[in-house]
Each structure stands twice: as structure tokens, then as C-alpha cells.
Amino acid sequence: MEPDKLSIRQLHQELIDKKISAAELAKFFLDKIKKEDSKIRSFITITEELALKQAKMADEIIAKGNEELPLVGGIPCAIKDNILIDGIRCTSASKILESYTAPYDATVVKKLKDQGAVILGKTNMDEFAMGSSTENSAFFVTRNPRDTSRVPGGSSGGSAAAVAADFCKFSLGSDTGGSIRQPASFCGVAGLKPTYGAVSRYGVMAFASSLDQIGPFAKNSEDCQVVFDAIKGRDPLDSTSLDTVESQEELNLKNLRIGVPKEYFVSGMDKDVEKTIKSAIEKYEKMGAKIVEVSLPHTEYALPCYYIIATAEASANLARYDGIKYGSSEVNNPEVKDLLGVYIKSREKYFGSEVKRRIMLGTYVLSSGYYDAYYKRAQKVRTLIKNDFEKALSQADILLTPVSPTLPFKIGEKMDDPLSMYLSDIYTISVNLAGVGALSLPAGWVDLPSGRLPVGMQLIAKPFEEKKMFQAAAAFEKIN
Numbered sequence: 001m002e003p004d005k006l007s008i009r010q011l012h013q014e015l016i017d018k019k020i021s022a023a024e025l026a027k028f029f030l031d032k033i034k035k036e037d038s039k040i041r042s043f044i045t046i047t048e049e050l051a052l053k054q055a056k057m058a059d060e061i062i063a064k065g066n067e068e069l070p071l072v073g074g075i076p077c078a079i080k081d082n083i084l085i086d087g088i089r090c091t092s093a094s095k096i097l098e099s100y101t102a103p104y105d106a107t108v109v110k111k112l113k114d115q116g117a118v119i120l121g122k123t124n125m126d127e128f129a130m131g132s133s134t135e136n137s138a139f140f141v142t143r144n145p146r147d148t149s150r151v152p153g154g155s156s157g158g159s160a161a162a163v164a165a166d167f168c169k170f171s172l173g174s175d176t177g178g179s180i181r182q183p184a185s186f187c188g189v190a191g192l193k194p195t196y197g198a199v200s201r202y203g204v205m206a207f208a209s210s211l212d213q214i215g216p217f218a219k220n221s222e223d224c225q226v227v228f229d230a231i232k233g234r235d236p237l238d239s240t241s242l243d244t245v246e247s248q249e250e251l252n253l254k255n256l257r258i259g260v261p262k263e264y265f266v267s268g269m270d271k272d273v274e275k276t277i278k279s280a281i282e283k284y285e286k287m288g289a290k291i292v293e294v295s296l297p298h299t300e301y302a303l304p305c306y307y308i309i310a311t312a313e314a315s316a317n318l319a320r321y322d323g324i325k326y327g328s329s330e331v332n333n334p335e336v337k338d339l340l341g342v343y344i345k346s347r348e349k350y351f352g353s354e355v356k357r358r359i360m361l362g363t364y365v366l367s368s369g370y371y372d373a374y375y376k377r378a379q380k381v382r383t384l385i386k387n388d389f390e391k392a393l394s395q396a397d398i399l400l401t402p403v404s405p406t407l408p409f410k411i412g413e414k415m416d417d418p419l420s421m422y423l424s425d426i427y428t429i430s431v432n433l434a435g436v437g438a439l440s441l442p443a444g445w446v447d448l449p450s451g452r453l454p455v456g457m458q459l460i461a462k463p464f465e466e467k468k469m470f471q472a473a474a475a476f477e478k479i480n
């Protein structure tokens with residue numbers, strides 16, 4: 001048996017049939033990480049002790065035989081390093097939290113622990129989830145397992161890379177403007193940004209609270225669905241979360257209307273990406289789906305709108321890292337004379353440059369005299385974008401779009417040009433502004449002289465219609 005090649009359901013069966021134990025499974029993946037992660041660097045922290053404890057718990061459930069093992073029970077996974085695990089270091093890949101230990105479990109972690117999932121470690125990311133390449137990590141760069149000279153995408157690059165490299169069966173990431181979907185696309189795996197409110201954010205380090213969602217990465221859509229089912233639902237500790245009532249209807253491809261937004265196929269898209277996405281659309285058409293052209297007319301305002309709202313919220317959320325309440329501090333620096341000095345010196349020394357850029361932008365757009373011109377205006381544009389999606393999703397059941405305008409780019413290629421880095425989110429950020437859910441899955445592969453690179457497509461459905469996306473994805477995966 002090759003545990004890294006089986007789906008979560010298949011592994012679950014192997015565990016129940018006692019063909020392998022959860023402890024053996026944990027050791028298999030921990031060994032693989034120890035041997036191979038030095039090439040990829042997807043993990044910031046390995047949580048071996050916790051993994052073996054969780055595996056023991058799953059094995060005990062199996063041994064008793066009278067209690068049902070949840071599907072994620074005994075399954076090895078990884079967690080992005082901005083999601084808290086009680087007693088484990090949690091850094092958000094920032095120097096300011098380099099030695100910070102989480103005092104409690106995030107709700108998603110508690111749910112996974114309660115169901116016996118085996119947590120192997122914490123994954124690398126862009127500092128405070130700001131970025132699209134994982135190069136903004138204060139610690140090290142993660143490499144794309146499909147081509148190690150390229151970035152894995154970001155900000156959840158470590159979580160995507162860990163799944164692509166078969167270091168775990170699934171992982172969790174967070175997505176504020178594309179941070180699950182874009183790395184999933186770059187690493188050739190599946191990743192879900194759930195509908196806003198579908199998954200509790202209690203215990204995730206907040207970036208932009210009106211946009212952030214936690215979601216899963218896995219090798220395919222079925223595994224993503226298993227994990228989504230394990231973590232979703234209303235949580236009294238996050239007032240934005242709710243229970244989802246999903247339709248039980250089976251999706252019939254013959255009646256499925258797939259909407260293709262015409263604004264997403266304009267200039268700036270890599271030719272190979274365009275070709276791959278168009279061929280995926282044709283495959284759906286061959287399966288019987290009806291392709292309809294839809295319009296998202298405010299697409300061109302999405303990027304500026306996002307970079308006003310996200311930075312404004314980030315500047316408020318990151319105010320808590322002041323050198324007093326959490327993590328690293330300059331309180332003992334002899335140059336520091338007063339409390340304000342502690343704040344200034346600590347933030348200056350321990351925040352990276354992208355984080356500082358966002359805090360400055362966010363503070364500016366919220367400042368008196370500019371608030372109406374920027375923040376309030378952006379909120380109005382956001383409503384227009386949300387209305388675009390509502391309209392498009394009344395004309396189609398699912399929208400199909402590219403995830404990223406380019407193939408995974410080379411490490412270092414965009415580091416000196418933040419604007420071009422921001423542009424890589426052009427197809428993903430509107431989804432967060434609209435609050436809908438979207439699934440990224442491999443649409444195809446492009447053959448380059450240096451090897452094959454994946455191209456992801458994005459399936460978008462109405463709020464809380466994740467099931468529909470999973471069904472449409474599974475139909476596509478079946479024929480590929």
C-alpha cells in the first residue's frame with residue numbers, strides 16, 4: 001500500500017480494516033517530511049508529539065470497534081501557521097511572533113482533534129497572509145514541489161506544497177483574497193475558499209475580518225469535501241459563522257449552466273493558461289453542460305477595492321502586535337524611553353516590509369479626511385461587485401474562471417514589484433469581496449522544457465452551495 005497515493009476515504013477503510021494503524025501512518029508521513037522537506041521547506045514547525053498522541057487516540061477508537069471513526073480520524077494533516085493549536089508555537093511567519101505559543105485551539109483545530117485527525121505540523125506562509133508567493137515569510141521561502149525553482153503561490157504556500165509533495169493527506173489554509181485557491185492552482189492540488197461564514201475563524205490570526213475564511217487543501221475535490229464537512233458549521237465563538245443548509249439534490253450535468261465571465265478572458269492572461277481553461281470549458285460542454293456567457297462588469301475595480309478594504313482592516317487587526325501584548329518586544333532596548341517607544345521600536349524591528357506597507361496604506365485610507373474618499377467608496381464598490389455575482393449566478397449555476405493569470409512564477413521574479421504581485425490575484429479577490437465560495441482544482445497541465453506545470457480553474461457557486469461545486473469538480477476529475 002502506498003498511503004500517500006490513497007484518498008482519505010480509501011485510507012479510512014484501510015484503518016478500519018486494520019491494514020495499517022494510525023500510528024504507522026503518522027510515522028510514514030513524519031519520516032517522509034524528515035527526508036524530503038529540506039528541498040521544499042513547507043513546514044515551520046513539526047508537531048510529532050501531538051501527531052503521535054492523536055494517532056493513538058484514533059487507534060484506540062478502532063481497537064474498541066464500537067465507536068465510529070470519523071472520516072478524518074487517523075488521517076495526517078498540516079495546519080497553516082496563522083491558525084492556533086494549543087501549546088504549539090504559532091508565528092504567522094512573522095518575527096514579531098517568532099516565539100509566541102498559542103494559548104488555545106482554533107475551532108477548526110478543535111474539531112479536527114476531536115475527530116482524531118493527526119496534525120503533523122504548521123506550514124509556512126507569507127507573513128500575516130500578505131502575499132501571493134510565500135516569499136514574504138520572515139523565515140524562509142517554500143518551493144513549488146512541481147518545479148523547485150518556482151514559487152508555490154501564497155499566502156498558504158506551505159499548506160499547498162505539503163499536500164502536493166505528499167507530506168500529508170490534507171491541510172488547512174486561510175483565504176482573504178486568493179490565498180487558498182492560487183497556491184492550490186500553482187501546486188496542482190484542490191483548494192476550497194468556503195462561503196463567508198461557513199467555517200469558524202475563531203483562533204485564526206485576523207488579516208481582513210470581512211474577507212478571511214479558513215478552508216482545506218487536498219489532492220482532489222472529494223478529499224476537500226471530507227475536510228470541509230469536518231470543519232464547517234456555526235460556532236458560538238465566531239458570530240459570523242452559521243450552519244449551512246445544503247440542497248440534497250444530485251447535480252445533473254445535462255441541466256448544468258456554466259457561466260463564463262467575459263471580463264476574465266481579456267488581455268494579460270498567459271496563453272497556456274487561457275488554452276487550458278478553454279479546453280476545460282469544452283470538456284464540460286462535451287459532458288452535456290450548457291455554457292453561457294455572463295458579465296461581471298465591475299471586475300476592473302476589484303483590485304483597488306480589495307487593496308483599500310483589506311489594508312484598512314489589516315491596519316486595525318495588526319494594531320494588537322505592539323511589543324507588549326504578544327510575542328517579540330523591544331521593551332529592554334536601552335534606546336526606548338517610554339511606552340510609545342516600545343510600540344514603535346518593536347513594530348519597526350519585527351514587522352516585515354510588506355506588512356508595514358499594508359499597515360501604512362490601511363492607516364492612510366482610514367485617516368480623517370480620506371475615509372470617505374477611499375474606505376467608504378470602496379465599500380460601495382464592493383456592493384456593486386457583490387451584485388454582479390448575484391446577477392451572474394442567477395443566469396448560471398456555476399461560474400468557471402481561471403485562478404491565476406500566469407503559471408507559477410520563478411522565485412524572486414516579482415519580489416521587487418509589489419504591484420505585479422498584487423495583479424496575480426485578479427481572478428480570486430472578487431470572490432472574497434462578494435462573500436461567495438469558490439473551489440480551485442487542476443484544469444490541466446502545461447508542458448515546458450523544464451517540466452510540467454499545473455493550471456488551476458475556479459468553480460464559483462451561490463453562497464453555501466459548496467456541494468454543487470464539489471459535484472461539478474468530481475465530474476471533471478472523473479474524465480481526466
Ligand code: GLN
Binds near residue numbers: 132154425
Ligand atoms: N495575495 C493577496 C494579498 O496579498 C491575498 C492574500 C490572502 O488571501 N491572504 O493580500
